[in-house]
Amino acid sequence: MAQGKQGIRPKQSGKSAAKQPSLSQLRAFAAVAEHLHFRDAAAAIGMSQPALSGAVSTLEEALGVQLIERTTRKVLLSPAGERLAVRAATVLEAVAALMEEAEAAR
Template sequence: MTQVNQGVRPKQSGKSPVKQPSLSQLRAFTAVAEHLHFRDAAAAIGMSQPALSGAVSTLEEALGVQLIERTTRKVLLSPAGERLAVRAGVVLEAVAALMEEAEAVRAPFTGVLRLGVIPTVAPYLLPTVLRLVHERYPDLDLQVHEEQTSSLLEGLAAGRLDLLLLAVPLGVPGVTEIPLFDEDFVLVMEQDHWLGGRADIPRDALRELPLLLLDEGHCLRDQALDICREAGRTQGAPVTTTAAGLSTLVQLVAGGLGVTL
């Protein structure tokens, strides 16, 4: 038989329960940490200055630490505030990512999609891609970022970009590659070049030709140099001129400065 003691309460710890900070408090604190000015911080997040000040004070009370050092002239972060501002920013970014993910599940092809694309293909593919995306997915906010391959991969790893359009293979761990199409390399030369008109140009012709290439950092430059090395072009063979874009390279070729791939 079990005896039941009525009216007996379990022992309670002397420590009061820790209050959990709200997202509104974290937003207020990170805004102050960024602007170091209550009025500017309040305007940045659309909150009244008294409400913002109250949110920060409540957060300090909940955490049990002083975050802001207030003086008559300026606002400073305390040492603890500097550390916790970083943590608060991470929390808010994670919440924003959670909301974006939930929205993507609820309504696919809506919201923001950040596309990174290399400069060598952007002018030629984007007009078609952007038109098709707008026609098929009118609720999708496609944001385009044109950068070199290394910068795009850094953006993908950091979560700044969602999708990349660049040359493969890359062989980067954790990155899924989906080949879309293949393109042949062609040798571009001025109209009256001595190789012009030939149906088949031997690769060894690349060994000594004055070669024009894109600037360092462009994947197309590296691929062109790989072809030249396969053709027996030595490391010291001159690359006479470089350019930032393909259209410039073609104009340089037309001006008689060399050939390009």
């Protein structure tokens, strides 16, 4: 984290700064990685299936890598998807912990 005039902010490099994934996109991807099924993943996080599919596609575009291998019968994680699913879960766990700490501080 870098301390700037407006407070603490994450370090960002030129190109990646504009394409940072949203928490919603990470949640959608993590749910698909867990369930390996778009409809089940959407139901698990309370999102419509088209919205979930769009969030994952937008995340893939932002990252410049295919995360999900889609076939007519099943959903599989790509090799990059396997690795990044672990990172996404870590980020989401950290956000949940932050929210718990904030709640406890109130």
